[in-house]
Amino acid sequence: MHKTTPCLWFDTQGEEAAKFYTTVFKNSRILDVARYGEAGPRPEGTVMTVAFELDGLEFIALNGGPDFTFNEAISFQVNCETQEEVDEFWAKLSEGGEEGPCGWLKDRYGVSWQIVPTVLTELINDPDAEKSQRVMRAMLEMGKIEIAALHRAAAQS
Secondary structure (H helix, E strand, O other): OOOOOOEEEEOOOHHHHHHHHHHHOOOOEEEEEEEOOOOOOOOOOOEEEEEEEEOOEEEEEEEOOOOOOOOOOOEEEEEEOOHHHHHHHHHHHHOOOEEOOOOEEEOOOOOEEEEEEHHHHHHHOOOOHHHHHHHHHHHHOOOOOOHHHHHHHHHOO
């Protein structure tokens, strides 16, 4: 079976980012650090890649240079069961980064994340189209998603 591993391109912050992410997500760890050798293209001994795991999902951080940067075309969705989880991930991942609309944020490294309560998907997929649209309108007004506000929007008549 083939395995797909997201590879995140950093300038020089791959190891720092991997260490940060493994503090944010439970059951996470650094798996391996590989360094550039004399062949380069970066200085010998500097970190080339960091393999790490976030709650069972493997990633690679590559220190590839300043040629590429992150944008919102790729994001990682964090599904949260409770408001406490939403609040915790939002606070940790947005610290030093940039809060966005509708549960989106960029972390201090420019990586985009969606912090999404699972109830949002349930309410938006509700067979009652009016309820679904009320919830959608409420969500579109939010930065960090507030579960209580979603439920209030769903209950309106």
